[in-house]
Amino acid sequence: MKTIDELIKKAVELQAGGLLTGQIADELNVSRETATWLLVHSKKGDATAAPKDIYIDWSNIGRSSNRQRFIASSLTDMVIECLSKTGSDIDVIVGVALSGIPLANLIADELGVEFATYHPNKQKWEPESKETGGTISQNFANVAGKNCVIIDDVVTSGTTLTEAVAVLENLGAKPVAIAVLIDKKGIDEITGVPLNALLRVTRVDKSE
Incomplete structure (x- = not known):
């Protein structure tokens, strides 16, 4: 598109x-x-100006498991570099559904650690709802008491990752790092958890 x-x-x-x-x-x-x-x-068909945003299409990566593997290796390298600075260990890689899951699975395999998934409650994103929490799937690793690295594809507003950190902490886990393919918000951390991005997109607007 x-x-x-x-x-x-x-x-x-x-x-x-x-x-x-x-x-x-x-x-x-x-x-x-x-x-x-x-x-x-x-x-x-109104003439209201569109919000300032950047559309990201990474389907050329997503459609190829081989390309995903290369990207996952790059994300793995960033995670290792980040945690070497803090001295933290990794117990579980948590993939944010949907697009973060395949990358997270490959990273967990490369690092030889457990794999878990976080499912944001998209139904609660509607304006009439105030509840925005998601869930950790029970079909994968238990996160309680473990150091977790969160993997997602794109950071747009940071809301989903903020929720993921809160849910993990409420379950007794310790989020130690976040790694994403693309950061559209231009941030270095989410509620104190370091955020690492392969690509950071910055919109530069001409001053009026």
Whole structure:
């Protein structure tokens, strides 16, 4: 997808498929505000300016397990470098659903540690809901009392990762690092947990 019209069309298709605004934002790697704008714009065709956001399409990596493996190795290298500075060990790699899971699985295998998944509650991203917590899947590793590294694909607002850190801490885990493919927010930490990104995207706007 290269144009706004294509993004709007995709957002409408995802909504027709039953996805809510938060899920659409996650699927398109855009902010919730951008996803809302795409849906409203499609129905009303208003001239409201689009939110300042950057659309990320990393499907050329995602469609190839071999390319994912190379990216996972790069993320692994960053994690090791980060933790060498703090002296922390790794017990569990936690993949954020959906797109962070395949990368996290490869990283856990490379490091020889346990693997867990965090599922953000996208249903709670709707405006009428105040509850935003997610869950750690019981089908994978237990995180209680363990040092955890969180893996995701794209940081847009930081909300999902903030929630993930809070959920892990509430379960008695210790998040020691976060690694992502792309950071659109330009931050170095999430609630005190170091954030490492292979790519940082910065939007430069001309001053009025």
